[in-house]
Amino acid sequence: MALFLTADQGFFWLAAMLAVLCCALSGSFRRGGAGGGGGTPALFLHGKAGPWLRYGLTAAGCILLGFGRMKLEIRERILEEQTAAERGEESLIIAAQVEEIGETDYGYRLMVSGCEEYGPEASRIPRRMYCYTDRADGLKIGMRIRAEGTMEAPEPERNPGGFDHRSFCRAKGIGGIFRADRTAPAGPGYSRFREGICQIRLCLERRLDQLASDTDGGILKAVLLGNRSDMDQALYELYRKNGISHVLAISGLHVSILGLGLWKALRRCGFGFAAAGGAAGAFLFCYGLMTGFGPSVVRAAAMCGLSFLAAFLGRTYDLMSALCIPALALLWSRPCLLTQASFQLSFLAAGAVAFPGGFLIRRFKARGLFQTLLVSASIQAATAPAVLYHSFELPLYGIFLNLLVIPLMTYVVVSGLLGLAASLFSMKAGAALLGGAHYILGLYKAMGEGTQRLPGASLVVGRPSLAAMVLFLAGAFLGILLASRILEQRRSRPQAFLILCLFWAGSVFFFFSPPRKGLSAVFLDVGQGDGIFLSCGGRTMLMDCGSSQEKELGKDCLVPFLKSRGVDRLDTVFISHGDWDHISGIRYALEEPGCGIRIGTLVMPEPGKGKDVYAELACLADSRGIPVVYGKRGDEFSGILGPEVSIRCLSPPEGGDYGDRNDESLVTEIQYGDFRLLLTGDVGKEGEEKMREAGLLAPVTVLKAAHHGSGTSSGQEFLKAVDPAFAVLSCGRENRYGHPSPEVVKALKEQGARIWDTRERGAVMVWTDGRTMDISGYLDSRKGI
Known part of the structure; x- marks a missing residue:
């Protein structure tokens, strides 16, 4: 592996880049209808060389570029962290610009950028830091502030399985932590647009506090506004153990309801493709800004925007092609995102809908519940290595829970949005419209608690090794090939499905390793x-x-x-x-x-x-x-x-x-x-x-x-x-x-x-x-x- 990369980080980098390249090379935005064909990617190599040679050269080039970009990013973060650690005992005065303001149990956490040290002997400090302070009175997004305090490096993982705050900060481009004794605005200027977006989010959060119970309000804030700080931790653990915590992240479902809903409404009102797509895209940008632009939001918003662009250009929207563009953009701007569960799970799950999900649906000619089952199982299989790497246990019944949880989540989102909208006119009407979300969330909780009482609800496996992850993926892929082969020979679908299940279930045993002697x-x-x-x-x-x-x-x-x-x-x-x-x-x-x-x-x-x-x-x-x-x-x-x-x-x-x-x-x-x-x-x-x-x-x-x-x-x-x-x-x-x-x-x-x-x-x-x-x-x- 390259310098500064662990084996596991290197594995995730290779897996992500290969998946992205396969998506990109599968035929991006072919001209014509959904079944139109024959197009070749416009951004990749052409000529007389065969497609596999072109794909191989492109893949090798992108992986080398990615390795180099990752090394440069980590080297930069390490230098900043060393600076923060060396000056940890000093009292500093810094100037910085506020990007985010969030509350903690002990005060406020500001994300600040453009950090500079005051003083005649000012030296280099991390350009982007978290600033913790007791008070944030008068501070606004985009405002330049002056803070006095001490600086330290982000805390690394100190025990196996612990939270790695250093890796989390690196993924956000943060090189230091500033503990401020005093903070004050350094000038009157601030970003009116971003501050306005922030105030809208705070207003909506206060309305949810009034409309819903603490439990429901905490979930709806996470689902609609991207704020998990008020969510009941025991309830979040219940969702996580059952493999349904992904519904608490703003993802393609939410963006589709908002973005595509607005786009279709504007089209029906007579707006053209450009005007409807532009308006819906601008709305999604504002929504993403309000919810923090996490990896799943960026992915979903970008894919939705690309579908608008495809419609405007008269080209076919291809899910895998659209998936690669936000992945490459995110990894190039913040390479360390690759190590984070939010990035891995979001892109693996979305990619699994197309492969193996879409591939198996076509092979099995699946319809209805069987089609949904294949997609759910594909997502579980594709995300299993990342789930185990970060949480160490597999929810065995998650496949079946998601058959009901995912479809019903549409009604939770719609109920929450309608409730917020109605509350602008009548709080009683808003509370009534939130009733649908209340009962569905109650059903989720009951299902989760009931599932946890079943034998083997969570399979504790531990953090898998690189070899175990590779063997699992190889076994799962072999199962897909054998099932496909059986179907090509026109044998029975039950036989092919049984082979697929046996290989996928059997591959899980690669995650188990015998206890080390001694x-x-x-x-x-x-x-x-x-x-x-x-x-x-x-x-x-x-x-x-x-x-x-x-x-x-x-x-x-x-x-x-x-x-x-x-x-x-x-x-x-x-x-x-x-x-x-x-x-x-x-x-x-x-x-x-x-x-x-x-x-x-x-x-x-x-x-x-x-x-x-x-x-x-x-x-x-x-x-x-x-x-x-x-x-x-x-x-x-x-x-x-x-x-x-x-x-x-x-x-x-x-x-x-x-x-x-x-x-x-x-x-x-x-x-x-x-x-x-x-x-x-x-x-x-x-x-x-x-x-x-x-x-x-x-x-x-x-x-x-x-x-x-x-x-x-x-x-x-x-x-x-x-x-x-x-x-x-x-x-x-x-x-x-x-x-x-x-x-x-x-x-x-x-x-x-x-x-x-x-x-x-x-x-x-x-x-x-x-x-x-x-x-x-x-x-x-x-x-x-």
């Missing part, structure tokens, strides 16, 4: 807290997962990480002690069964039995039917990670009474062959000394430093006894406790331990076969990406 341990970067995941031979275990810095640790870190590894069940969960920075993620998994993570057994320290937080956790576990075990010194947990892995509890002693919860921490030694791992919780020096005096300590390969590297732990005699080759420090950046203690870091180094810190490395990943060991930091593996 013992794997991942020390998650949870901020100020602990979270250690272990697996061996398909068996899984979690020791702690909590944070005092990350408020949504379970939802944003633990669950995505587990699902990215293809894990939907934790065989055993250990809680070293009951502090929040060790249990918050586990508590989320216990309280939210809908998160999709099941727990086999919960293990807690014996001194906490029946007390405060331990009693609450035991009650939650009991409500889920999860057995609770209490551990103490001398306990051995055999079979948790398989017969080759021994887990021995070294502390706390039985019957102890502890005033400090840290002292009752479960301390466990995990041994696999010659490899030893010591997990210490927050045990203090007194507990460490008791273990040493009892003769329980032996040299270990990896030590998880107690209490995040606090000076209250990791005593000198203890470190001599365990003599770690490696030490992992799990603590938050800029934490208020000053962890890790410089004295502890010094003592570990003097003992000969090599230190791995989650603040600097992100998640720390260890693998061993019992004789050799690999250790790496997740951030290290993503440098230069």
